[in-house]
Amino acid sequence: MIMKVCFFLILYIFWSFFYIHSEELDKIVAIVNNQVILESDVDKEIHFLKKEYLPVRIPLKVNFLKDQIINKLITDALILEEAKKFHVTVTNDQLNNIFQETALRKNLTISELKQYILSKEVNQFISYNDYIKNIKKLLTIKIMQDYELQKRVRISEKEIYLLFNKTIKSRNQLKRVNLRYIYLPNFQKNSIKFNKKLLINNLMISIKKKFSFDYFYNNFKKKRISSIFFVKKILSISLKDVQKNFSSKIDFLREGQVLGPIVNTKGIYIFKIDRIIDNEEKVVNEFHIQHCLIRPSIILSDIEAKEKIFKIYNNIKSNNYSFDYAIKFLSHDVYSSKKKGDLGWIQKDFFDGISGNILFFLKKNNISKPVKSKFGWHIIKLLDIRKINSNFNLEKDRIRFFLLKHKLQKEKEKWIKELKDISYIKIV
Incomplete structure (x- = not known):
């Protein structure tokens, strides 16, 4: 009996040890x-x-x-x-x-x-x-x-636009150009005394008003006019190198552009951009608009839709009701009417045919006469206008994704910190 009790006791101790272990x-x-x-x-x-x-x-x-x-x-x-x-x-x-x-x-x-x-x-x-x-x-x-x-x-259109412009500016640093310049060097000899700044300013005025850059460049090159001005031609130089060698204020906007006077320690310069190499950029206009739409349908012919939109237009002009009222209660564009008819930023091509040209003649906060597009009959109000690079719409999604990824990571870190701040956490 004692042996049996001892056996179970040893077994219990063994299993207890194994469990604890x-x-x-x-x-x-x-x-x-x-x-x-x-x-x-x-x-x-x-x-x-x-x-x-x-x-x-x-x-x-x-x-x-x-x-x-x-x-x-x-x-x-x-x-x-x-x-x-x-x-x-x-x-x-x-x-x-x-x-x-x-x-x-x-x-x-x-x-x-x-x-x-x-x-x-x-x-x-x-x-x-x-x-x-x-x-x-x-x-x-x-x-x-x-x-x-x-x-x-939230990612706003403004954030996308600002980052796009920053990207374009960065790319422009690598853009290459062919250019020529006229320059007046800083002479060390005191014997040569004249007001260089006045001289170069007068030259710039002459280029703008009377003679062309090419006229002075060619004559200075052949020494027909003066021996104190020098000229030089540079092929395929990047904006980054131009800014490094001459002035950080220089920027390339278009071919044929004349820049200056540019002053640095070596002298005073007037530049002409002859060619922007591989220049695929194109500046286009974008319009921020509201609209009131009357859409032809099975029960409303195009003629009836036209009559209806002109009636709305005349009532707005007669102050019988406002443009905002027409959008809210009369527009057939149910989706945009919830946003006061706001279509956001669009390009001329948004409206087909001649109708799109009306945007160029509208003044800010004015409404147009009724115009027709493939969507129906519109009264358009111009809120704002801007110039953008034509690649903007192509790159918009990529920029939005970049901003979204960055903001999500930042907000996630902030959220986790908030959760940790209100929690009991102990690492043993």
Whole structure:
């Protein structure tokens, strides 16, 4: 009997030791509010990284990767808490879509993908269920994150336009030109005394009013007029180099442009841009407009639509009601009428045929007579006009994506900081 009791006592001590030892292996590494992050969670995250997309290398600092993953898991825990508050759930359809996209990316069927996941298991460390749970977790985080950041991030047309102009300016630094210049050097000898600035200014006035740049350039080159002015021709030089060698104030706008007088330590210069090489840029006008639209239909002929729009126009001109009233209650463009008829920035080509030309003759805040386009009959009000590079519309989406990516990252960092500030976080 005593031997039997001793046996069970030894067995109990052994299992107790094994249990305590196993608990020590899966210790708590961090506490986030009422959640705990275990060492096994960190190990699984490392395993997912190795298994999926990233070739994980051993970091220079032994604990660097572990620290990074703990911080990531803390952030995940905070976002998942927010998702729980907003009752965010992942549906089976969403999960199936992820599987289909992943299978397609790996050129596998759904069943082959499942077998692929199972075949990657290492000593049952990551099970198929773990894989599914991880997908659900990541998708929940993405849904919550997208919802929150969508509220915070807005990209305005003005921001896109400003960045576009900055990009164009940067590109212009590399633009190459053929140019000629007339210059008056700084003489060291006191024996030569004259007012150089007055002389070059008079020359510039003569170029603008009486003679051309080419006239003076050719005569100075042949020394027919004066020996104190010098001339030079430069082929294929970049704006960056011109600014470096002469003046940072120089800019190239168009071929045939005359610039000056430009003063530096070597002398005073007048430049002419003969050719802008590979100049594909084209400046176009854009118009910010509102409109009231009457659209012909099955029940409204084109003649009736025309009569109706002219009646509206005459009522506005007679002050029977305002243009804004006509937009709100009479316009057939339901979408824009909710925005006071605002069509944003458009180019002349937005309206087909002759109608678009009317934009060039409208004054700001004035309304046009009724004009016809492929959409119907319009009364147009011009709010503003601007000149832009013709590539603007082509690059708008790329710039918007760049700004969006930058702002999303910035707002995400701000949001996570806000969550951390109101949470209890302890790294053990």
